[in-house]
Amino acid sequence: xxxxxxxxxxxxxxxxxxxxxxxxxxxxxxxxxxxxxxxxxxxxxxxxxxxxxxxxxxxxxxxxxxxxxxxxxxxxxxxxxxxxxxxxxxxxxxxxxxxxxxxxxxxxxxxxxxxxxxxxxxxxxxxxxxxxxxxxxxxxxxxxxxxxxxxxxxxxxxxxxxxxxxxxxxxxxxxxxxxxxxxxxxxxxxxxxxxxxxxxxxxxxxxxxxxxxxxxxxxxxxxxxxxxxxx
Amino acid sequence: xxxxxxxxxxxxxxxxxxxxxxxxxxxxxxxxxxxxxxxxxxxxxxxxxxxxxxxxxxxxxxxxxxxxxxxxxxxxxxxxxxxxxxxxxxxxxxxxxxxxxxxxxxxxxxxxxxxxxxxxxxxxxxxxxxxxxxxxxxxxxxxxxxxxx
Numbered sequence: 001x002x003x004x005x006x007x008x009x010x011x012x013x014x015x016x017x018x019x020x021x022x023x024x025x026x027x028x029x030x031x032x033x034x035x036x037x038x039x040x041x042x043x044x045x046x047x048x049x050x051x052x053x054x055x056x057x058x059x060x061x062x063x064x065x066x067x068x069x070x071x072x073x074x075x076x077x078x079x080x081x082x083x084x085x086x087x088x089x090x091x092x093x094x095x096x097x098x099x100x101x102x103x104x105x106x107x108x109x110x111x112x113x114x115x116x117x118x119x120x121x122x123x124x125x126x127x128x129x130x131x132x133x134x135x136x137x138x139x140x141x142x143x144x145x146x147x148x149x150x151x152x153x154x155x156x157x158x159x160x161x162x163x164x165x166x167x168x169x170x171x172x173x174x175x176x177x178x179x180x181x182x183x184x185x186x187x188x189x190x191x192x193x194x195x196x197x198x199x200x201x202x203x204x205x206x207x208x209x210x211x212x213x214x215x216x217x218x219x220x221x222x223x224x225x226x227x228x229x230x231x
Numbered sequence: 232x233x234x235x236x237x238x239x240x241x242x243x244x245x246x247x248x249x250x251x252x253x254x255x256x257x258x259x260x261x262x263x264x265x266x267x268x269x270x271x272x273x274x275x276x277x278x279x280x281x282x283x284x285x286x287x288x289x290x291x292x293x294x295x296x297x298x299x300x301x302x303x304x305x306x307x308x309x310x311x312x313x314x315x316x317x318x319x320x321x322x323x324x325x326x327x328x329x330x331x332x333x334x335x336x337x338x339x340x341x342x343x344x345x346x347x348x349x350x351x352x353x354x355x356x357x358x359x360x361x362x363x364x365x366x367x368x369x370x371x372x373x374x375x376x377x378x379x380x
């Protein structure tokens with residue numbers, strides 16, 4: 001059961017087709033929570049689809065990127081006075097029935113940030129070779145920086161207001177926030193924990209972060225980690 | 232005569248090559264045209280005045296060099312280069328790298344501001360839609376900014 005004062009947020013870009021089913025599943029899994037969708041400048045009526053499902057809709061006037069959409073969500077949650085935010089992707093990759101499981105350690109005060117991980121327990125989830133390599137690289141870099149997280153690229157997370165306040169700062173990357181922001185959180189004394197979850201592979205050819213940008217992603221992450229280490 | 236002496240002599244030949252009036256004229260025209268274009272852009276409000284000092288400085292520098300090529304010769308000697316054109320190329324490259332880096336910094340700052348503003352628009356629009364349910368169509372009407380995609 002998810003208590004009041006909780007927002008379940010989904011950044012969405014051109015997801016009008018799949019979003020209603022995902023939102024229905026979220027509403028069943030977290031009946032006490034407000035559902036907020038950030039429509040990141042979609043052209044297919046994603047925002048309207050979310051509104052019809054009863055979600056609070058934050059519409060970007062144009063496409064800003066996955067990280068910026070997440071940050072809008074954080075700003076909204078912080079201003080709304082929410083005690084806890086659970087974020088998941090709108091493409092159906094994350095199983096909404098796992099929301100209470102991901103939210104539980106943050107709600108109990110056990111940690112500030114909980115990350116739904118595909119790799120804590122054995123799973124049949126498969127990712128592309130470049131992504132898999134990147135994930136391993138970032139997991140290792142994260143460990144070197146003091147963040148022992150097996151799935152730093154997971155977009156299934158729960159966080160409290162301390163994390164929200166940090167993530168609303170200008171350093172938060174507009175495109176791909178991953179292990180670099182986790183390192184920033186850990187360096188500021190926030191407690192991070194991984195929670196095993198099941199994930200489906202996204203059925204879409206090009207997701208919010210994927211495709212040909214993988215190499216840029218690896219490069220950018222190394223730069224961000226270096227910048228964070230100098231902060 | 233040793234190789235080093237021959238090279239030194241050759242370098243002196245390059246440095247004392249007679250200057251071409253055409254080069255001087257082209258440089259002069261370039262400097263005056265650049266200044267004129269900058270002033271015209273400011274007058275049309277296409278270029279903001281605070282971005283002009285660098286371009287006026289380039290125009291002034293080129294004018295100075297066109298009027299007195301000895302300045303460039305002196306710099307070429309000081310840098311150990313062989314020809315004036317090599318010095319000019321080097322200065323040009325330094326300038327281009329510096330100006331690109333400067334604009335990259337400005338674009339980074341502007342991107343951050345645009346992101347903040349767009350997020351603020353989203354948050355305020357959501358608040359408005361909550362207060363006035365009929366305002367939900369805002370975004371498709373004339374009140375909405377055009378998509379940049």
